[in-house]
Amino acid sequence: MTAPPRIALLGFMLEANGFAPPATEEEFRSKLWLQGEDLLTDVRSATPRDPGGLVGFVAEMDAAGPWTPLPIAITGAGASGPVEQSFFDGFLALLEAGLRAALPLDGVYVEAHGAASATVDPDPEGVLYAMVRRVVGPDVPIVSTLDLHANVSAEMVAHPDLLIAYRTNPHTDMRARGQEAAVGMRELLSGVKTAKAFIRLPLLPPSVALLSDRGPYGAAIARGQQLTTGPIINVSVLGNFSLGDSPKNGMSVIVTSRGDQAAAQRVATEIATLLWDRRGELVANLMPIDTAVARLKEVVANPAMPPLLFADVADNPGGGGRGNTSAVLRAFLEAGIGDTGFAIHYDPTLAAEAHALGQGARFTAQLNRGEDFPGSDPLEVEAEVMALSDGEIVGRRGMIAGRKQSLGPTAWLRLAGRIEVVFVSIRHQCLDTAMLEHLGIDVRALRGIVVKSRGHFRAGFDDLFSDERILEIDGPGLVSPMLARIPFRHVPRPIWPLDPATEWSPG
Ligand SMILES: [Zn+2]
Incomplete structure (x- = not known):
């Protein structure tokens, strides 16, 4: 034995x-x-x-x-x-x-x-x-x-x-x-013993074009599963993280077989070719902040319309964003919109101040003290401390369902008497309604929710918002998918779409 x-x-x-x-x-x-x-x-x-x-x-x-x-x-x-x-x-x-x-x-x-x-x-x-x-x-x-x-x-x-x-x-x-x-x-x-094939394409997609249930990326993953048969153990299709700004950037395919190098290579080539041929579909369709304001105004004015979820994708902490850009919040405040929740803003200084003041306190909240990243602009607004927590949550649904996550000292502030914002002390993207609900916020009663997340929130909010009620906003931040604006230094060039004439062929 x-x-x-x-x-x-x-x-x-x-x-x-x-x-x-x-x-x-x-x-x-x-x-x-x-x-x-x-x-x-x-x-x-x-x-x-x-x-x-x-x-x-x-x-x-x-x-x-x-x-x-x-x-x-x-x-x-x-x-x-x-x-x-x-x-x-x-x-x-x-x-x-x-x-x-x-x-x-x-x-x-x-x-x-x-x-x-x-x-x-x-x-x-x-x-x-x-x-x-x-x-x-x-x-x-x-x-x-x-x-x-x-x-x-x-x-x-x-x-x-x-x-x-x-x-x-x-x-x-x-x-x-x-x-x-x-x-x-x-x-x-x-x-x-395994054999592996690896192809990296000169292809730098915007992050919002990599949902796995649609488009060329979804098709490549699905085709990979059809081809996982016979000697093939695994087909991995990697969307890459464009904002890594790395010499390793580029969508890639890794195929592992039971020792059959030729079979692995054939499958990798087919998947890579599929992605390359359909690269024109890998685009971002973001909504200007003004349009988002107008859409939400309609919904707030008409109780018959279902609520909207806005994804502030450019400030997604899940991609390295600061989680505290204020442009969308400022626009919503200036538009006088209410019944809207923002989840979640990273601001440990403000969260600590709210904890020191205590529940029920009213004060002038100063956002983003000490932050100097693009878009993490200061904002001053009247606030009321609605609830406080230690930020220890367990996810309800989606990516952190049943998992513990620590947000650090957390505060629900009502800004300008009408907008609910959750401020946290550990930078995370908004993945789960528990990030609001653990404080007592009634998520289902809100007319609009703004999440700082690129796409992972979808698995945590899919029972509340169908696809057509989810809108991606073109705001400022370190993870904007508008790649033409990004000052890349280390990605291998040429790469599509930064260099539109980029060519690739199998082998
Ligand atoms: Zn990921």
Whole structure:
């Protein structure tokens, strides 16, 4: 009888916006930090903090038979700026020491986002995978999950045996992909060797064009699933994170097969060609702020009309936005609109002030003190403290359903007597109605909601807002999908659509 396989568990999750300030150790520790047995306890709990890859992987490994999990560590900062190099180097050393202490190993699972950069090194995941390979040697399977927004390098593809990207955007399949990784791990443990094909296209899509249920991106993912048969283990279609401003930028395809290189290459070529041929459909259709104001005025004036949800996509913290641009809020205040909720604004200074003043206090709120990013303009407005919380929530629906999330000290302020705004102390995108409801806000009674999120909110609000009631606003911010306005420095050129004459052909 053979001993149960010894599998190391680790992770590093960062979507790095090349234009946002560096992601610090403090930010990582406040958002996701699990080490040793705490990691295993978390991912086996009913309300984990882990984003899902490890949760699914461990659950499937547990279900499939005996194994020995060796939890090392995971950290993550969601989306932010490039990770501070010294922190990444230290975390890498911690992982390496943990792996060496866990030897001998039969396999390693890595939960990664894949769109990280560091303040010095443009390819932290490539460095991470190379380190794992160096420690465990050439024959131990390494399986990793990636966010579908990963910016993939050849180095990242070279070291793992199997890379599996999310297939849904909004990301509701993180656990499922972790489970798939465990199924793949069991197969690799039985001795199967993989072959991989990797194609990166000179294609830089706006983030809003990457929903997985429509358009060329949805078609490519669906076709990849049809082709996952015979020798093909996995087809991953990566939309890339355009604002990473990375030499790794570009939509890409990774196909993994059971040792059949030609089959993997054929499938990768077909998917890449589909994306390239339909690239003209990868466009943003955003609404000017003035138009959004006019649309909401109609709805507020006519109770028979259903409410509207506006996505302030350019200030999405889920892409590294500051979560506090004030242009939309200012426009709505100036238009005299009421019955509208804004979720969620990152302003720890204002949240702390509201906590100090207490529930019921009225004061002049000054937004964005000390912020100097484009669009994070100061705003002064009369406010009432409606409710306060410690910001510890559990998601209701969608991406954080059943998961814990910390918003830090949080305040619901009523601005100008008619607009409800939730101010938080830890930068997050609005993913879930729980971010408003935990304070007592009646989301269903609002005539309009403005969320700072690019698209992931859709999974948390889909029972309240159908597609045609969701409008994407063209506001300021660090994550505007209007790519022609972005001062890219590091993306490989030429790339479409920045360079309209860009050419690509398979092979
Ligand atoms: Zn993503």
